[in-house]
Amino acid sequence: MNLEQIYNSIRNRIDSIDFTDLWEGFHPFRFALYNDTECYFDGRYIEKTEEFHANTSIVYNGENIAIWMLKEEPEDIDLLAASIVHEMFHAFQKECGENRYPDENRALLEYRYSPENLSAKLQEAEMMLDILLEGKENRYSELLGMRRFRKERFPNQYDYEARIEQIEGTARYIELCALSKIAPDKGRTMFMGMLDELTAAGNYFPVRIISYSIGAAFLCCIKKCSSFRFTRFSDRPLSDEIIDDIPFTPVEITNDPDMEKHLTAYNAETERIISTALEKGEICLEGKYPLVSLNIWDARWNGKYAVSNYIVVYRDDDRQKVLNGNFVVEIDADLNILTVYRQ
Numbered sequence: 001m002n003l004e005q006i007y008n009s010i011r012n013r014i015d016s017i018d019f020t021d022l023w024e025g026f027h028p029f030r031f032a033l034y035n036d037t038e039c040y041f042d043g044r045y046i047e048k049t050e051e052f053h054a055n056t057s058i059v060y061n062g063e064n065i066a067i068w069m070l071k072e073e074p075e076d077i078d079l080l081a082a083s084i085v086h087e088m089f090h091a092f093q094k095e096c097g098e099n100r101y102p103d104e105n106r107a108l109l110e111y112r113y114s115p116e117n118l119s120a121k122l123q124e125a126e127m128m129l130d131i132l133l134e135g136k137e138n139r140y141s142e143l144l145g146m147r148r149f150r151k152e153r154f155p156n157q158y159d160y161e162a163r164i165e166q167i168e169g170t171a172r173y174i175e176l177c178a179l180s181k182i183a184p185d186k187g188r189t190m191f192m193g194m195l196d197e198l199t200a201a202g203n204y205f206p207v208r209i210i211s212y213s214i215g216a217a218f219l220c221c222i223k224k225c226s227s228f229r230f231t232r233f234s235d236r237p238l239s240d241e242i243i244d245d246i247p248f249t250p251v252e253i254t255n256d257p258d259m260e261k262h263l264t265a266y267n268a269e270t271e272r273i274i275s276t277a278l279e280k281g282e283i284c285l286e287g288k289y290p291l292v293s294l295n296i297w298d299a300r301w302n303g304k305y306a307v308s309n310y311i312v313v314y315r316d317d318d319r320q321k322v323l324n325g326n327f328v329v330e331i332d333a334d335l336n337i338l339t340v341y342r343q
Helices: 003-015 077-095 104-110 115-134 137-153 155-182 184-198 207-225 257-280
Strands: 031-034 039-041 056-060 063-069 283-294 305-308 311-316 319-324 327-331 336-342
Touching: 003 031, 003 039, 003 077, 031 077, 056 077, 063 077, 077 155, 077 184, 104 283, 115 137, 115 155, 115 184, 115 207, 115 257, 137 155, 137 207, 155 184, 155 207, 184 207, 257 305, 257 327, 257 336, 283 319, 283 327, 311 336
Parallel strands: 031 063
Antiparallel strands: 031 039, 056 063, 283 311, 283 336, 305 327, 311 319, 327 336
C-alpha cells in the first residue's frame, strides 16, 4: 500500500472543497494516514507516536490534526476523503472550544433504554423522512413538539442523545456535505442510506451509533425548515436550544413491537456476553482502579458489568494503563474498575 499516493489523491479532493460552504468558519486541517508500520503526514513520512490510535482527531506537536488508520487499500477515495473531512471537523470543534461533549462513562451507568423513548424516536424518524423526502415541511413543528415531549419525559436520555448529535451528528452532516461536493451522486446515495438507517428499529442499539445519523438528518430538517443558526458554538446542545420556545404537550406513545423485540434481544445478548466471560473466569485485572475509558462505540451495561471491545483504559496511581482485547468489566458507582474479565 502506497500511503503517499493515497494521501495525494485525498488531498486533491479535499482541496476542491470550499470549507466555509460546509460550516461557518470551518477550514481544512492537516491530516495523516497510517498503518501498522508507516505514517504519512502532511506530505512526508514520519515516525508514528502513541497518539496515533483509531480514526479521529488528535493533538500532534501542539496542533489539532485528523488521522485515519488504513488496514488495507481503500475501495473508494471519495468516501475516504469525506470521512477525513469528518475528522477535520472534530479538530475544528476542539479549536473552537466545543464543550458539549457527553460524559460517556457516566452515561454508561445511567442511560436507560426505554421502549417508549425509542418508539418516540422512531416516530421522529418518520417525520424527518416526510420533511426531507416528501416535502412535508408542516411536520417540522410536530417533530420539535415530539422532541420537547421526550426532553420532559426522558431528560437524562434526551440530554445524552442530544450531546452525541451535537458532536458526532454535526460531523456526520459535514461528511455528507463534503461527499456531496466531491461526488454528488455518491453524496445522494449516502444521504438516502442514512435516512434508511433511521427507520429500522434494530439500528437503535446501541443508541450512540444511530445518533450520528439522527443528528445529521435533524440538521438537514433545520436547514430546510427554519432560520435557526446551528453553526454557532454555544454551551447547550442545539437539540436542546431549538425547543426552548416549543410548548410542552403530552403525547401518548404506543410502544413499537419491533423496537420492544430488538430491546429484548439486545439485553439478552448483553447478559450472554457477560455470563460467558464470568463463567470462563479469566481475570486480567483485579483491585480498585479509576476508569479512564472503555470502547464507547458499542459498550454495553447491565447494572454491574460493562462490555468493552478492543480496549480498556484505567489509572494505576499516576500512570494511565491500557488493556487490549475484548473484556467484561465490573465497575462500581464511583467509576472504579473492580475486576476485568477477558471475553
